Amino acid sequence: MKKLMVGMALTATLATAVTPGFGSIGGNQGKAYAATVTYKVTASKLNVRSGAGTNYGIIGSVVKDQMLSVVSKSGSWYKINYNGRTGYVSSDYVQASGTTTPPAESTTYTVTASTLNVRSGAGTSYASIGSVTKGQKLSVVSKSGSWYKINYNGRTGYVSSDYVQASGTTTPPAESTTYTVTASTLNVRSGAGTSYASIGSVTKGQKLSVVSKSGSWYKINYNGRTGYVSSDYVQASATASPKLVVDSFKTLGNAQQVILVTADNYDTKSAKIQTFEKVDGKWKQVLTANGVLGQKGFALSKKEGDMESPTGKYTIGTAFGRYENPGTKLPYRKITANDVWVDDSKSSLYNTWQQKPANGRWTSAENMDIPAYDYGFVINYNESRTPGNGSAIFFHVGTNYTAGCTATSKEQVVSILKWLNPEKNPVIIQSPVSELDKY
Missing domain, CATH: 2.30.30.40 (SH3 Domains)
Known part of the structure; x- marks a missing residue:
């Protein structure tokens, strides 16, 4: 896979220049200035192109030892001032006239996941346009929520910020x-x-x-x-932020993290998942993702086996998974082949996590060692363990429908697990949009 950002070690002495340009207002010209850095051509002849790539047209050429006024860097291409217009040259054939690091419009990050999807927009609902692999360098242009906008094979792509980290001490880019x-x-x-x-x-x-x-x-x-x-x-502009849905909630108490799961009505299995965190006394939105509910949607009154997800506000319980802790701060329990969740309403162990064999302690239990539970956490529903009111209510991996839980992609589940902090008293609210005023 071609790397998205090509690093160079540049040596020698540096010269800087300030090159005037012009800004236009309705056809009138006003002076503007852009800082530039001087570089020297190392190839016998080097094409100057209209854009940062060999697929762009040639607008001229420069020769060996010619000095170039470099404005910025885009991937492995330098943006230059060329005969009064903007051009681009390959960074492989120029070197700095000094020891200063070359300028960069974007920031370099390194992929930490084994394989990471690159999407056409900032969310898992957008189509995958390719993938990058662990250790690969990415040219990050900006940040949108929990997604980084990158330059990917000559086009714009987005990757989850949970699976990349800054290369060295670079500061992450700011949101728009x-x-x-x-x-x-x-x-x-x-x-x-x-x-x-x-x-x-x-x-x-x-x-x-x-x-x-x-x-x-x-x-x-x-x-x-x-x-x-x-x-x-x-x-x-003034920095006033738009009002968020959680700003109007009156029942959050000391919760500083909220997972909000909403649906258009009671009967749909499709859900919208949003996460919010209170920072310096103000709510900030962290993530938005698509999710799914029980096959029959939300429940007016949850019952065992009804294939509906409960509505209400609940605290977050133990995190779990079939693999090692992905980095959550929640108490984490690794699932084994013998782990089950008892859904027998007549058992004294109803709605608890147990291990096989049953030895007469229950007649029905849900196997925990399944792909849907690769990662997830317990939603603390029916903590009184009232027989028949529903059991094994989790937030877990899934994209079709559930038997009464809430689910989303594995990528988003891991992202939320890493974000959750028990010291911030997180809660999950599940509700049709029309009934959010209850909270």
């Missing part, structure tokens, strides 16, 4: 920031410079979602595509 347009009309361009085509415009007071900064240009999300605007004509 909202900015406000200050110019009456501001061109949005296809690249970070006035040499790039205008793909539209924004107007005074309009809010922009800024992903990152390149020199004096902001990279933004514009009508579903990537655009660039001059930083001279936008300013950071």
Whole structure:
């Protein structure tokens, strides 16, 4: 698999330059500046291309020992100022004129999972467009919730932040920031410079979602595509965060972590799973994922064997799995071949974790050593163990439907297990959307 980021060790002496560029407002030009670094060409002849890859057109060439004004790095390509326009050259054939580390728009992270899906959007509901493997370096552009946006084989992809870690001491990228347009009309361009085509415009007071900064240009999300605007004509908006659903909950007590499982109605098995954490007195959303409930949806009044998931607010019990602890702070129990959960309503051990053989202690029990329980945790439902009110209610691995539990992909279960902290008194709330006002 081709590495997404090629590292280079660069030596010699460094020279820096400041190269003027121009920002355009409705056709008027205003001066803007971008810091650059000087590099020397090592190849006899090196093509300059219109984008960061050999699939882009050639717009010219440079020769050995020619000095280049490098603005930033994208994967294994350097973005340069070339004859008054933006060009790209392979970093394999240039070297710094000094000891300074080359500039980088993105941040390098290392994959920690054996295999990690790369998806087309920030969530498991998006299609997989490929995969990366343990130890592979990723060029991370920005962060969205618990997902990193990366450059993947010349296109944009997303990977779960739970399975990558910063290479060295690099600080993780920040999530998108909202900015406000200050110019009456501001061109949005296809690249970070006035040499790039205008793909539209924004107007005074309009809010922009800024992903990152390149020199004096902001990279933004514009009508579903990537655009660039001059930083001279936008300013950071007030930092007020949108209100979250948990902000209106009145029954959370001292809980500082919440798993919210909702469905459109009682009869659907499809669920939305969201996690929230209180930080410095304010709720922050951590994760959103698709999930599934019991085959018949939520229960109005849960009963043993009804194939429905209970509604309500519950504390989190023991974490479990068929493998070693994935890194959760919860008490963790590894499942063995003899482990069962007693669902015999007439047994004194009803709704408890036991081990075979039964020796007359129960007549019915659920086997724990199954793939659905590769990882999960106990939802503390029916702690009084009232006969017939339901047993073995877990949060576990699954993507179809359950017999009364709540489930999602293994990737998301592990992510949530790593996030849960018993010191933050986590709870899980399960409810149809229409009844959230109960909480």
